[in-house]
Amino acid sequence: MNVLSVQNVSIQFGGLKAVQDVSLEVAASELIGLIGPNGAGKTTLFNIITGVYKQTSGKVLMNGLSTEDLTPFEVTNKCKGARTFQNIRLFKDLSVLDNVMVSSHGQIRYNFLSILLRTKTYVENEAQIEKRALDLLKLFELDKKANELAKNLPYGDQRKLEIVRALATNPKILFLDEPAAGMNDEETAKLLQLVRKVRDDFKIGILVIEHDMKFMMGLCERIYVLDHGQLIARGSPDEIKKNPEVIKAYLGEEEAA
Amino acid sequence: MRGFITPIATIIASTLIGLLLMQVLGPYHQTVLAFVGINIILAVSLNLVNGFTGQFSMGHVGFMAVGAYVSAWLSTVILPQFSIWNSCMATPIVGQFLFLGLIIFGGTVSAAIGVLVGIPSLRLRGDYLAIVTLGFGEIIRIFILNVDQVGGARGLIGIPDLGGLPWILGWAAMTCVFCYRIVRSSLGKQFMAVRDDETATRSMGLSTTNIKVRSFAIASFFAGVAGVLFAHETQYLNPGTFTFNYSFQIIAMIVLGGLGSLTGSVVAASLLTFSLEFLRILQDLLGVDLRMIIYAIILIIIMLTRPDGLFGQKEIWNIWKSKARA
Amino acid sequence: MLGAVTAFLAAPMFGTPTEPSLPLFLGVFVITMLVCGIIGYLIERLAYRPIRDSPRMNCLITAIGVSLFLQYVTQLQIKLPAPINLGFASIHSFGFGAIPQSFPELLKKVNVVEWTIGEQTLTISNYQLVILVLTIILVLGLQWIVFGTKLGKGMRAVSESTEIAKMLGIPVNRVIAFTFILGSMLAAAAAILVSMMYPRVDAMMGSLLGLKAFVAAVLGGIGNLPGAVLGGLLMGVAEMMTVGYISSDFKDAIAFLILVGVLLVRPSGLLGKARLEKV
Secondary structure (H helix, E strand, C coil): CCCEEEEEEEEEECCEEEEEEEEEEECCCCEEEEECCCCCCHHHHHHHHCCCCCCCEEEEEECCEECCCCCHHHHHHHCCEEECCCCCCCCCCCEHHHHHHHHHHHHCCCCHHHHHHCCHHHHHHHHHHHHHHHHHHHHCCCHHHCCCEHHHCCHHHHHHHHHHHHHCCCCCEEEEECCCCCCCHHHHHHHHHHHHHHHHHHCCEEEEECCCHHHHHHHCCEEEEEECCEEEEEECHHHHHHCHHHHHHCCCCCCCC | CHHHHHHHHHHHHHHHHHHHHHHHCCHHHHHHHHHHHHHHHHHHHHHHHHHHCCCCCCCHHHHHHHHHHHHHHHHHHHHHHCHHHHHHHHCHHHHHHHHHHHHHHHHHHHHHHHHHHHHHHCCCCHHHHHHHHHHHHHHHHHHHHCCHHHCCCCCEECCCCCCCHHHHHHHHHHHHHHHHHHHHCHHHHHHHHHHHCHHHHHHCCCCHHHHHHHHHHHHHHHHHHHHHHHHHHHCEECHHHCCHHHHHHHHHHHHHHCCCCHHHHHHHHHHHHHHHHHHHHHHHHHCCCCHHHHHHHHHHHHHHHCCCCCCCCCCHHHHHHHHHHC | CHHHHHHHHHHHHHCCCCCCCHHHHHHHHHHHHHHHHHHHHHHHHHHHHHHCCCCHHHHHHHHHHHHHHHHHHHHCCEEEEEEEECCCCEEEEECCCCCCEECCCCCCCCEEEEEEECCEEEEEEHHHHHHHHHHHHHHHHHHHHHHHCHHHHHHHHHHHCHHHHHHCCCCHHHHHHHHHHHHHHHHHHHHHHHHHHCCEECCCCCHHHHHHHHHHHHHHCCCCHHHHHHHHHHHHHHHHHHHHHHCHHHHHHHHHHHHHHHHHHCCCCCCCCCCCCCC
16 A cells, blocks of 8 residues: 555645646655656645645545545644655754654653653653654764754754654654755765665655755655646656656756756 | 652742741731732743743633632632531641642632633634633633622622641742643643744644643643632732733733743742832832833833843753853 | 823813814814824834834733833823913823813714604714714725725735835835824724713723724734724624623623634634635
8 A cells, every 4th residue: 555645636725726636656665756846836735745735626645544634733643644844844942852852742642740740651751752862863963962952953954853853753654845955965965865764764655855856866766747736747767857848847947967 | 759859848848938937027028928929820820821832821810810719709608608617627737738629629620711711712823812812811800790699899808818928938839840840841842842833843743732722721720729829818809800900910020031931930920029019119108109100111121122031041040050151 | 092181181272161163173183193193103113113023922012011101101190289380371280190081072962863763762963973974984094095005005015024025125114103103093083983972081991992992803804904894893783782681791791702702613803814824
């Protein structure tokens, strides 16, 4: 069963058809890319998939469940899909460690009294969560900065922290919205390795939006191309590179991958 | 259990201090200190909602009124009808336990009302939430105004004299300890996450409405506690006390102290309560009520010059640590 | 409150004792609106502009602080030990004072319509007509300013995003100042109209009304002018019906109850548009 199945999804804002009849599939442990010129509707599609927007028509199935009437937090908890954001939305006034720990709390419920009295169960559970959070941070080389405030991190680290935070929710599919934005070549190459490692170690499906073609061609197994809200091409990176429709859509932005 | 040590130590310490102060201070100074304690409870609990969770609640004393009137009504109108209540109240130790029961009951009712009010309101965005909470505060007050059994506009007199400084200081200290523990716990982090970015919080699998309602309920509980203590300290209740003006004073306290700082709320509550009393002396001297004018001017100046408040988002030990490093 | 107090203080300038007449009415109206406009400008300039970029809570606190300041300063009455003689008048004291005063009669009250239906008589006075007509004129005028003029477009742009408005070259400071002047002038006009029907002037008047105005605006949908009118009308009617059919005790509570009820069903207000957050 595909971990994500988007079927003929459309959304309309007043007169603007932001997404028209888009379908895509992500199988377990697949690395899939979503590209397209600015304004093509990629982030809008993400928002529909994760329950932030409600589609005008079409269906989204995540891990077998329809996201139709689910709120974003239900999508994360029930369908096990987590995301990062195009404009970084970290918890700025919380520490790096806290950012990750908060995400683990969606799965734990504490008795209120145990917080007040700091019972053994509470203390032990929190210690466990903290250890797991630190392990995740170590993977991304952020563990040394665990106690720094998220807003004080350099930009590249903030982007990485967003990914760690999403991973802490134990997802089966990860949605990354422009994770390499603002990174230089070296950082981007490192990120590529990291994302692949995440897929290999955690065995989750990953759907990525990015503009950096080298990154996408190197990372993704399959790519979907969106333009003006419509799907204009799909296939392997090689097929996409040679597709005339794709080249036309990117006219003026040609990048030899 | 380790977790019990601090609360018990706090209760013992503050009770002893309270008893000591009762011997040393005259009745006027005791009353002022009592009001400081009550305002501390109100300010610290409101800071949970407005400061840490970032929600605009403007009706906090409405919940104080609920606690106050529930306890007053029970102890003045209902329960004295039962001789067993009267005999228990006369007994020293049992009487204290009954008072504790009243406090917890009053707080719980306030918390329940808080949940009732919070569930529909907390879905709303900032400005809307502010107005609605303000409205609820007024609705509660007007409702109380029209219940004859608790005196209506004339007020309720003859509330038993229970509590006093040991109780008030004890609860003020407990509120600080408990709120501090909440703020440092996973729940506290969820509060701050909601404050920083609701959308992201939702996307991380947390129900923001749930978190907001919980902060509201906790704050309302302590507001109710403050109400009960207030009722039995002044022994007279009048709905005119629980107006938006009072809610506003509490908001001013937490903004002055710093919205993310519990220490700040304690300091600001103490400072402002003391200064209002001091200004009252000034008023007697000059014959003109300049209190509210000076209060308003001070507030505006603080807003213009140091909007983060005295402590910003830090607690007192953060400041000591950074001073020690330097 | 400032409008009513200003009008109260301005009326005697047209001659004491004040004879109700149309020129008096218009004169007081204009002067009051001007004075309040100036006060509104000063408040914005001194207290609000410096903290414009601060978090909302701070702005709210400051606004309430200003409101309290105005109320209690108006209540102040410093009695001079010896009156200052200016020739045409002597000043005994500064300030309005804490005692409620009676609003002067600006127009002669005339019953324009008297319908007798069986036992009941319905009267409509010229006061009510004047209020109705002036309200319509002012609201239409406001609509025109906000939607039909460049300044109005500036107002709407700033309300969407101050940053971008600045970048587009809109004189943000001027627009905001103008908005406050306009708002204060309209409040002054409302003050006179209200005082005609309820001639009691005191320093604390209007705070409950101000709150209900807020509620009416939220009820109708923030940012929506016809919505605010609708909200105000609804609340006014509901209040009067409550007084008539239930009891006058709950008059003030009904406004909030309506608000809560509406917001539960339509979180953006009656005519408000649900704003979709761009993620």
